[in-house]
Amino acid sequence: MKTRITDLFGIEYPIICGGMLWLAVPELCAAISNAGGLGNITACNYDTGEDLREAIQQTRQLTSKPIGVNITLMPAMRFTEESFDDFFRVCAEEKVEVIEVSGRPAVKYLDMLHKAGVKVMHKVGAVRHAKNIERYGYDAVIAAGIEEGGHPLNDDVTTMVLLPRIAESVKIPVISTGGIADGRGLAAALSLGAEGVLMATRFIATKECAVHPNIWQELIDRQENDTTLICKTLGLQGRALKNDLTQQVLDLEEEGTDLEQIIPLLSGQKSKTAWVNGDANSATLMVGQSIGLVKEVTTCEELIQSMVKDARDILTAKLACFD
Ligand SMILES: Cc1cc2nc3c(=O)[nH]c(=O)nc-3n(C[C@H](O)[C@H](O)[C@H](O)COP(=O)(O)O)c2cc1C
Known part of the structure; x- marks a missing residue:
């Protein structure tokens, strides 16, 4: 090409x-x-x-x-x-x-x-x-x-x-x-x-x-509607896999919680660990809608x-x- x-x-x-x-x-x-x-x-x-x-x-x-x-x-x-x-x-x-x-x-x-x-x-x-x-x-x-x-x-x-x-x-x-x-x-x-x-x-x-094989399986199993935009209300939006943690972040945003209180949930260390141990529910894992493909x-x-x-x-x- x-x-x-x-x-x-x-x-x-x-x-x-x-x-x-x-x-x-x-x-x-x-x-x-x-x-x-x-x-x-x-x-x-x-x-x-x-x-x-x-x-x-x-x-x-x-x-x-x-x-x-x-x-x-x-x-x-x-x-x-x-x-x-x-x-x-x-x-x-x-x-x-x-x-x-x-x-x-x-x-x-x-x-x-x-x-x-x-x-x-x-x-x-x-x-x-x-x-x-x-x-x-x-x-x-x-x-x-x-x-x-x-x-x-x-x-x-x-x-x-x-x-x-x-x-x-x-x-x-x-x-x-x-x-x-x-x-x-x-x-x-x-x-x-x-x-x-x-x-x-x-x-x-x-x-x-x-990444852990569980992450690969997650990517294959999840579909194009399985991502969400978090931190939009805080002016720092990010697209991540829908999971318990992203739902928790969205709930806190809806309650008007300050960024300082949400930041610990977004910890880069959590996602670093999750990619390797395969627990796709324990961190905000950045993925795009292309996950459906x-x-x-x-x-x-x-x-x-x-x-x-x-x-x-x-x-x-x-x-x-x-x-
Ligand atoms: C796991 C992951 C981590 C990312 N980290 C960064 C980053 O550190 N800096 C950046 O500019 N973009 C980052 N991105 C965005 C990608 O570079 C790219 O713009 C985007 O993911 C493209 O969409 P796609 O995932 O549907 O291919 C990240 C994306 C993913 C999936």
């Missing part, structure tokens, strides 16, 4: 793994990059820039292909402004091929990153934000629909509308995320103006993702190959409609 994204990032297929706190680590990153996509190491897994450097170097031992790093510029108790400065500086020094930024724009780092040859993309949920990202000089923008796992923008616009709106509004390449998990999603995204797709939930259901656990190679083949078959068959 060839799009501006494959050219820009030096990858074979425009299929990218998004940031995944605790899950996007060297082994998974390398498996995705080795399969021709772009793997991801999530900086916030690590306490310091030097820990991130170690993870990047570990990944380089596992793949010679381009890799990506996610840096989430959102308020977090574990990080200071200096922590973020370190993350970006280390990525430039290690010449990571691509950085995915989410949260506030990384304007102050762009010059340094570009001088080091690093390409930078930003995840947005609105046309106005996409236009800003282009103006700041980013290389690409990710259009994130409300279907996505993680923290979709509270504009709540779906991929089906957001993607073409952003694609018609900027000249830099657009990557689509939110609700994509197979070749049908890839074909649809290309048709709507994307030059690549970014997924997270579907990559959890790969053999190279280090997860049918099996595959290798990253099988996933990417099947997506490319299915997208090609679908688009070729649709052309026949016009004969």
